[in-house]
Amino acid sequence: MxxxxxxxxxxxxxxxxxxxxxxxxxxxxxxxxxxxxxxxxxxxxxxxxxxxxxxxxxxxxxxxxxxxxxxxxGDSIAFQHHCRPVIFPSYNGTRRGAHLLPLLAMTLTRCGVPVLIHGLSAPQHNDLPWADHDPSRRVHSADILREFGLASAENSPQASTLLHLQGLSYLPVDAFHSGLGKMLALRQQLGVRSSVHTIVKLFNPFQNPAVHCAGVTHPPYLIRLQEYFQQMQRTALILRGTEGECFAHPKRRPELQVCQQGTSFVWLEKDTHPLQQMPALPENPGISATCRYMESVLEGRLPLPAPLADQAICLLCLSGRCADLDSARQHLARHFSRYAA
The missing domain is CATH 1.20.970.10 (Transferase, Pyrimidine Nucleoside Phosphorylase; Chain C)
Structure with missing residues (x-):
């Protein structure tokens, strides 16, 4: 006992x-x-x-x-802003395609919405084999942000400072609660995910309300997360993620489901139309290629992929930055001279 x-x-x-x-x-x-x-x-x-x-x-x-x-x-973040900050849990990383969650985050910050990304402090390495997921072979959000020259927070007060200074902060989960980081490390020993990998998609690191963005891989969890956010009356955008990360696949928009004030509804249906043109994407999923691609999008030389633009538009509304989808599209267009919406 x-x-x-x-x-x-x-x-x-x-x-x-x-x-x-x-x-x-x-x-x-x-x-x-x-x-x-x-x-x-x-x-x-x-x-x-x-x-x-x-x-x-x-x-x-x-x-x-x-x-x-x-x-x-946990050590919650004290942060005040006229928009609700958007929370992106980022724990999987990607290996088949470019990790574009940092691009989505920087799109929102350019539009005036503060963004917090939280994830692992560093890929975990030891001599044990990984049964289902080896982070050492994946590109993580922290890798992209570090290459971009954006500082990560070492604690919750520093996360608040970075949100004010650069509009975006990466917070290692250990900095919010050291015990949670230790729990996540069990995955390598036991070989499978468990409850803690769902919890990191649900918790709010802020003292005040925020917008959750939760990406799932398995369809039953779409329903479970929807029920959770409804019962808790939290604001959230739920979608089928890309390789487990919570950004829309750049070639095909998934269904974007919103939970708000205890209700749930589909804001944008899944895109089922044939792909007319292949979007411009990085030549490989590596860190350097992804960063070069992000620079091209942010500088207006390449368009923001339509699925990411649609996701950003929904989050602009949920954060309170824009009143509806039409005004959010106009707002995004003012900040991105080229986007494939």
Whole structure:
């Protein structure tokens, strides 16, 4: 037993397989995740919970409890702005195509919307093989921003300062909560994702309301995240991400679903039209090629791909920068002389 947490009972309930596992109630789940964040659980229990939730999945009530525990325990960012900041969780990286989340982020900052990207402090390396995902072979947002000369924050106050100075900040997740970084490191030992990889898409690092942008890979999580944001009455844009990152694929716009004030609706339908022309994209997914491409777009020599423009337009509205889609399109056009919208 750990400070009132009956681990044997909890593991026995959540680890009975997809069909027979039980969901924890809010209080149990919150206490459990708080102890986990603080490293108070035995290693055997952490591994058992990790794999059990991978099989069972999380209820919306458990997601609410886990996220609330993290937000109350983390070092939140004090930041004031006339627009709601946009939050981009960025943990996967890309390897098949260029990582264009930093381009989307810089598009929004140019339009006057502050953006926070949070992710891993650095790719994790040791001698253990990666069963499902090797970050060392992927390009991450932090790599692109570093190459672009944009500073990353070392703590939450510094993140606030950078948001004021450059409109954009990258915050390593360890800087928000050191325990969360340690939890994420379990992936390499256990070989699969678990609840914490969903939680990083849901938590708000700010003291005030913000706009969440959540990209998912598996369709069932679209529904789960929608239910979560509705119940929490948070503002969010949910989409099928690109290689797990929360930016629209530059060749084909996914469905863009909005959660706002407890309701959910599709703002832009999935693009099903045949591709008329291949968009100009980086010649390879490497850091240098991606940065050169971003410079060309930001300087107006190449157009911003239409799916990214559509995503930016939605986020301009959700942040409060623009009143509706038409005014957001006009606003984007004023800042980008060329964009393929």
């Amino acid at each position: 750990t400070s009132g947490i009956h681990m044997t009972s909890i593991i026995g309930r959540v680890a009975r397989g997809r069909e027979y596992a039980e969901d924890l109630d809010y209080a149990e789940a919150k206490a459990l995740f708080t102890h986990w964040l603080h490293g108070d659980l035995p290693e055997l229990a952490m591994g058992a919970l990790w794999t059990a939730y991978r099989i069972k999945g999380e209820s919306v009530e458990e997601l609410r409890a886990f996220t609330q525990a993290l937000e109350e325990d």
